[in-house]
Amino acid sequence: MTHTLTLTAMTPVTHDTWHLTFDHPADFKFRPGQATHWALDKDGWRDKDRAFTMTSKPDADVVEFVIKSYPDHDGVTEQIPHMTPGDKIIAQDPAGAITDHGPGVFLAAGAGITPFIAILDKHDREGVTGDRLIFANKTDRDIILKDKWDTMNGVSPTYVISDQADTDHVHGKIDRALLQDLLNDLNQTFYICGPGGFVDAMRDALTELSVPKSQMVIEDGW
Template sequence: MLTITVPVRQVVHATPRTRILNLDLEATAFHFRAGQALMIGLQGSPLRKPYSIASAPWEVAKTGVMQVLVQIDDSGALDPHLELAAPGTVLDVEGPFGTFELPMDSRPLLFIAGGTGIAPLRSMLMERLLRSGAPRVGLVYSVRVPEELAFRAELDALQTAGRIAAYFTVTRDNTATWTGRRGRIDRALLQDALPSTDAYCFVCGPPQLVADTSGLLRTLGVDESRIQIEKY
């Protein structure tokens, strides 16, 4: 595990409740595996919090930028220990850590995200799509309202190109403008999205979503050894 000091290159508005911190690693060698996380805080501060890396390793190597998805509060402020983060702000970054990562073989994959749980799954998704002959990947993504779908344009483009099969569902939206799925992730949705019962399934999100979804996958015949979870 390594501790480095890096500047924030850019803060991007991802959704009304999240921001993407683009960390400048152009002058820093930092190796990680898709799905891993970091401990991040302002330079010199003892306060650090874990965040999953949203970028794939090849993206960081190519651009020198590492993306981290950060939730904001109702006032629009970042987490208290990062509230001063802006372009040029220097952060202490420790890591990588975690075993929530891609398998090396080429079995089908199903990613299941709730809210900001999309971050490590995006990292793994982009890493898998780089591999030659990678099978189609399934993604189930649950949020409260459509505006909270982070990386939406990118995911839509991958779906249109036939690279992924994406299933979005919203749990609190009552407007007529959303014509997609509504409600929590249920057995029927997972049955539609599951490429096969021997697929590796990665679930990341709030504890209740993770517990409920893992149980539903088992009822569909997915062995527990092929269900990897990460909750926050």
């Protein structure tokens, strides 16, 4: 089933990331962490869909997304900065394996943070504590919603920066050694989202640390 959503507002989040707000059709239902494939409702674009994660509450009056734009990609994300209120999208029924499994360690890289926005917001509303966010980015200015994570109750964030030597955060990449150094307890849920290579590396590192697959929350197809 498809749904038509209309853009009502758009604001920048970082230098290349946008917060988009749409109206919420009554039959567009989802759980925190899930995504939908959507395409721009305009000639030449209706068959060019991409998966994007809803970042708003499922029962909110609006549907929100936080989307990273890639100007060098000839696709939907390249068009994001050019969208204006009134533009429409065609969205598929939401789905996805990343949903709320309780408190845990959230391993994200870049735009891979988006499924965790709604889940961590839900934990915040419910007073859940003990969440750990380990967030990899190329530079400091790439960190999506840093102020949010720094002030959210119940979340302990660590930022890992790979391409900026003068960062005040951890410089390098998330790997087995860093996970061993940062985490005292591996008997918990691990949420993983990011580019395919990042997901594979995190899965392999956790497996080497004897974390069973049953403790990993990863998108379908991993």
